[in-house]
Amino acid sequence: MDKEHAKFILQSYRPDGADASNPDFTEALRLVAEDRELGLWLAQERAHDAMFAEALMTVDIPDGLRDEIFSVMEYDGGGKDLSSEIDAVFVGAMAHVSPPEGLRDQIISAMEVERESSKKPNSTKVVRFPLRWLNVAAIAAVLVLSALFIYPEFNINSNEQLALHEIQLGMGTVLNASYKMEISENTLVAMNSWLAREGLPEADTVPQGLITDAVKGGKKLVLDNGVRASMLFFEKKDAGEFYLMVLKVSSLEDAEKLLSIDQVGLKSCWNCEVTHFNVTAWKDNGKAYLLLSKSERKTMLELF
Amino acid sequence: MSEFQELVDAHYQPLYRFGFSLAKNPDKAADLVQQTFCIWAQKGDQLKDRSKAKTWLFTTLYREFLAGARRSNKFPETDLEDSEYHLASKEDDTGRAIDAKRAVAVLNSMDETFRAPLALFFLQQHSYKEIAAVLDIPMGTVMSRISRGKDLLKKKMREKLAGSSKVVVMNSSERGQKNG
Numbered sequence: 001m002d003k004e005h006a007k008f009i010l011q012s013y014r015p016d017g018a019d020a021s022n023p024d025f026t027e028a029l030r031l032v033a034e035d036r037e038l039g040l041w042l043a044q045e046r047a048h049d050a051m052f053a054e055a056l057m058t059v060d061i062p063d064g065l066r067d068e069i070f071s072v073m074e075y076d077g078g079g080k081d082l083s084s085e086i087d088a089v090f091v092g093a094m095a096h097v098s099p100p101e102g103l104r105d106q107i108i109s110a111m112e113v114e115r116e117s118s119k120k121p122n123s124t125k126v127v128r129f130p131l132r133w134l135n136v137a138a139i140a141a142v143l144v145l146s147a148l149f150i151y152p153e154f155n156i157n158s159n160e161q162l163a164l165h166e167i168q169l170g171m172g173t174v175l176n177a178s179y180k181m182e183i184s185e186n187t188l189v190a191m192n193s194w195l196a197r198e199g200l201p202e203a204d205t206v207p208q209g210l211i212t213d214a215v216k217g218g219k220k221l222v223l224d225n226g227v228r229a230s231m232l233f234f235e236k237k238d239a240g241e242f243y244l245m246v247l248k249v250s251s252l253e254d255a256e257k258l259l260s261i262d263q264v265g266l267k268s269c270w271n272c273e274v275t276h277f278n279v280t281a282w283k284d285n286g287k288a289y290l291l292l293s294k295s296e297r298k299t300m301l302e303l304f
Numbered sequence: 305m306s307e308f309q310e311l312v313d314a315h316y317q318p319l320y321r322f323g324f325s326l327a328k329n330p331d332k333a334a335d336l337v338q339q340t341f342c343i344w345a346q347k348g349d350q351l352k353d354r355s356k357a358k359t360w361l362f363t364t365l366y367r368e369f370l371a372g373a374r375r376s377n378k379f380p381e382t383d384l385e386d387s388e389y390h391l392a393s394k395e396d397d398t399g400r401a402i403d404a405k406r407a408v409a410v411l412n413s414m415d416e417t418f419r420a421p422l423a424l425f426f427l428q429q430h431s432y433k434e435i436a437a438v439l440d441i442p443m444g445t446v447m448s449r450i451s452r453g454k455d456l457l458k459k460k461m462r463e464k465l466a467g468s469s470k471v472v473v474m475n476s477s478e479r480g481q482k483n484g
Contacts, residue, residue, distance in 0.1 A: 011454055012425065012450050014428045015428065018431070049425075049454075052407050055407030055408050056325070059324050061320050072342060266334070298331045
């Protein structure tokens with residue numbers, strides 16, 4: 001082995017000495033012991049490498065990343081047999097449904113969205129819902145759920161509380177398929193007045209970045225359990241479109257997971273693998289809020 | 305503590321640093337780490353040899369990065385600001401003078417071809433053979449990219465220093481050549 005070949009090999013020798021017992025480096029290290037110039041070169045090389053290794057160790061780990069990893073696991077692979085729950089919802093729902101006019105077209109549109117989503121390669125999104133969800137019955141159940149959101153007169157009145165992830169999944173599916181605002185307003189005050197007249201929950205706790213010059217309008221929704229919810233539409237220059245659902249906290253079976261708006265952060269913002277919306281949620285006195293957007297999570301969190 | 309918790313605690317920090325060196329963005333790096341552990345939650349039980357979990361995780365993160373980069377069609381090379389190269393002392397050799405932030409910036413300015421193997425090398429979590437497995441390239445290619453990558457790193461720093469009005473630093477071999 002000549003000196004240049006030894007240098008080539010030793011450039012892959014880790015500066016912390018982890019490769020000391022690696023036989024791939026034995027011959028090159030033997031040469032270093034015999035050649036003073038090579039020894040000096042290796043010492044300089046390892047010092048240079050150690051500097052970069054130390055520099056990489058100073059890259060800050062974001063606060064809460066570890067907790068976020070574990071939080072995400074609650075939504076993915078948590079051991080709950082979600083497919084049987086969805087199947088039960090589907091069977092129950094279909095037993096009571098009388099399809100309204102136009103539902104067929106709405107379902108076909110939503111199915112095309114789902115088909116395109118399932119074709120895509122692994123995305124850069126954060127949360128991955130269990131793939132066992134996406135069997136035919138589950139997709140159909142999601143479509144029925146989304147139909148329940150589109151058509152307020154669908155009122156199965158099961159009196160069940162719904163889980164946060166079911167609500168956000170339904171909301172995202174509706175938004176992807178199609179939606180129409182029932183009212184156009186450009187101030188939050190006017191929007192809340194309309195909601196109050198309609199007997200719908202008002203948006204009292206809104207991210208600071210959406211309070212002025214962002215409201216576009218709203219819509220009323222009736223959930224599967226008969227609860228009426230508000231949907232507000234926002235569009236903010238250079239940030240994108242945002243959709244805010246407001247409903248009673250008592251409608252959620254897992255409302256205890258929600259934080260107050262001033263606690264919203266990276267940990268409480270996730271991505272839905274099915275609908276590709278970024279989602280965050282919070283609660284105030286008696287009300288729960290879900291904010292959805294296709295904007296980046298960082299952009300969403302900057303609204304708060 | 306569960307196996308999953310142990311795995312997260314053992315690897316999420318170096319995974320993040322690797323993701324950061326690839327994506328050059330803290331949000332995207334965090335996303336890459338999240339995706340990696342999500343995929344582990346779904347498929348990790350297929351790995352029979354649990355001692356390979358670390359390599360599996362880094363490989364998965366790298367593949368997620370590539371998949372995302374293919375979609376966005378971006379492999380940018382960042383030019384460094386001259387202001388990042390104010391050296392403390394003329395006598396300091398290149399390696400000691402540069403501080404951590406600048407070192408990371410220099411590394412992040414490299415083309416992805418070199419940045420990925422160099423980041424894994426400097427993280428010191430993997431031997432060059434393991435780096436080859438993570439990046440799915442031959443071992444000889446890894447050694448070549450580490451070797452050329454480190455030469456390029458030094459060259460980038462010297463060029464920036466030569467362009468700066470503050471100080472000129474030569475390494476010992478150049479000093480020898482200049483003096484004849």
